[in-house]
Structures are given as structure tokens and as C-alpha cells.
Amino acid sequence: MRVLVPFAAETPKTRLESVLSPAERVAFARAMLADVLRAIVETGHEPTILATAPLELAAPGLELPDDVATAVSVSVDERPLTDAVNARLPDGDATTADAVAVVMADLALATPDALERLLTGTADVAIAPGRAGGTNALVVRDPAFTVDYHGASYLDHCAIAREVGATIETIDSFRLGTDIDEPEDLVEVLVHGRETDRALAYLRKVGFELDDRDGRVGVRRDEQSMTETR
Template identity: 70%
Template sequence: MRVVVPFAAETPKTRLESVFSPDERSRFARAMLADVLRAIAETGHEPTVVSTAPLAVADLELPEAVAAVTSVAVDERPLTDAVNARLPGGDGAADGIGAAGDSDRNPVAVVMADLALATPGALEGVLTTAADVAIAPGRGGGTNALVVRHPAFRADYHGTSYLDHCEIAQSVGADLETVDSFRLGTDIDEPADLVEVLVHGRAGDRALARLHEFGFVLDDRGGRVGVAREGDLASE
């Protein structure tokens, strides 16, 4: 199955700017992207990163087998337009995904690049559904992973896009399956989400390694567990 991975390459993860420097944000976003690409490749599918700006696969330092099946397409359009062009029955894009002649029943998956906890097993839960439209929602109402087989379904990201996508599926007569997954439901948007990476990240995960490199640790000094820089904790 074609797996599109949208990636905002230029100013990624602005909601993390209170805890990361711009350079750290960029490196952390790329680390999450690398983890997502590896998980997709390990399911046997081939990811295409749809990036807002040029991105060299070599710079992502992917394992050789992952790099070999990963491609990058640059698309400056807003997220929804860049995805819709690539869905079955879409207008098509230069990379050929969703292009005329591509069978309408060839499913296309869209997996966000900020799913730091994604594993091949979790992804298989959504990639192996047979529904016209399958969604793994994100916390807060987003759409973290989407599989589309129905040629009339069009995405509409941002806001509570999960609810919007349920409505759109219904309006075009597509049956929809919602996939309940903690790992796919955890997109890393805000500082509090970094707790999940520190708690549930696995050895070898690049995003977890970056947090360790940047000095982040769990902060359980009171109330809900958060994250802090080791140095800041030590100095208090």
C-alpha cells in the first residue's frame, strides 16, 4: 500500500517552542519522522514523505533497508490539499500517487510524522483493515493515521478532523472503521506529550534518544508527571 507521510519541514512543531530551541525542534521532528518511516518499512509498505521543502533521505540517517524503500515528494500546498491530491480518485501529484490511471480501489494510507510511539504492530492494526475508510484518531480529535479506499472520500485536516472525517465518510457513503490504538493515538504536539515518549519510547527509537541527548527527564515532583531538563532539576 502507498503510505504518505506528510512532513512540515521548515518550521516543525511550533507548539514545542517553549521547551526546544529551533534547532532542537527540527532535529526532534526529523527523529520522529525517522522512527515513523522505520515502523512503516517494517510493515512491508513503502513510505513517501510529502514534505513542504526539499529533504534528503540521506540526511535522515535511516537504516539502509528503510532508506531503500523511502521516497520524498516536495509539495508546498497546505496539508489537506497535498494529501487529497494523493487519495484514490484525487487530482494526482507529480509522484504518481493518486494519479489518473492508478486504480481507484488501490488504498492510500496517510500516517503523520509525529507518531513517535508508532510500531509496526500498531500500524498493521490500521493498514490491514478492509473498510472504505479507516482512522486511528489522535488525542484531541485529530486524525493520526488514515487509510482510504473510497474514491469519493476527501480529507479535511486540522481542528477535530476525526469528527469531520467521520461526517465526510458518511456523506459519501463510505463505511468507516475507527482503530483504537494508544501508540497511534499519541501524536507529539505539546510539551506534556514528551512524557509519553520518555515513558513508552523503546530502545533504539530516535525520538527517545534525542530527548535523552537534550537532557530531558521525567519530572514527578508533584501533580501530573511532566518533563524537565536534568540540569534545571538539579539546580532547584
């Protein structure tokens, strides 16, 4: 199975602009990408970064360790996500070897266990939905299926699968369902990140910690750390 990891290489994570500087957003996005790639490699697959611009595996903040880097390749495609993914979906006889998985680069909570549940099914289309109707990860085993990432893509992908007669499996995973887009999502990294996760380490390094002083759980940032890293 081919596993694609789409990555906005140039101006990632703009919706975090209220809490992270542009340089910090690049570093944090790369840390999440590194975590996602490592989790995929640990499932025994060799992921391809589908990048919007050229990207070195040794780039600052990405700096993949050798055991991960040897399993990872980069494919550059400047087109919108939907077009870039559709150009790489199965076009053959839908053998297992021809199946394609698409795993978003901001699934900072993805673990090998959660990914195994996605990657080992037999349905023609397997989808791990995200919040607000998004498609955080999917597997395509039917060459008639195409993606459309605009809007409530989970519902659109279910509809497209039905149209082409493809069987659908929905993967019920909190970890795969959590994409890190907004400042409030950083809570999830601080709560569920594993000690070996680069994204968790990065947030701690730049001064984020959990904050439940007002009775609800959010994040706060240490001003000193902010000054040092900006």
C-alpha cells in the same frame, strides 16, 4: 498500498518552542520521522515523505539507515496539508493497490503492530483518531472520499465518509492516538518509547527525564545538557 507521511520540513513542532530551540525542534522532528518511517517499513510498505520543502534522506538528524532509506521516497508539495493529501488520494477503481494511507510524522509511539491494525482492515475509510478530535492516521480505499484536516478532523472525516456512503472503521490505539505536539507530550515518549527509538534517544541526549516530584508526572530538563546542545 501507498503510504504517505506528511512532514513540515522547514519549521516543525513550533508548539515545542518553550522547551526546545529551533535547531533542536528540527532534530527532534526528524528523529520522530525516522522512527515512523522505520515502523512503516517494518510492516512491509514503502512510505513516501510528503514534505513541504526538499528533504534529503541523509539530512542531519534524519540520516535514515540504508535498509530504511531504500524503501523511502520523497514527494515535495508546498500546498497546505489538506490539498497536498487530496491530490494523492485514490482516483481509480479503489483496488487494494490504489488505497492510500496517511500517517503523521509525529506519531513517535507508532509500532509495526499498531500500524498493522490500521493498514490491514477492509473498511473504505479507517481512522486512528488523536487527542482533541484530530486524525493521526487514516487509510482511504474509496475514491469518493476527501480529507479536511482543519478543526475536529476526526468528526469531519466520519461525516465525509457517511456522505459518500463509505464504510468507516475507527482504530482504537493509544500509540497511534498520541501525536507529539506539546511539551507535556514528551512524557509519552519517555514512558512508551522503545530503546531503539531515535526520538527517545534524542530527548535523553538533550537532557530530558521524567519528573514526578510534584505528584504528577511531567518532564524536566537538565540545565547542563541544555547549554551543551543549544
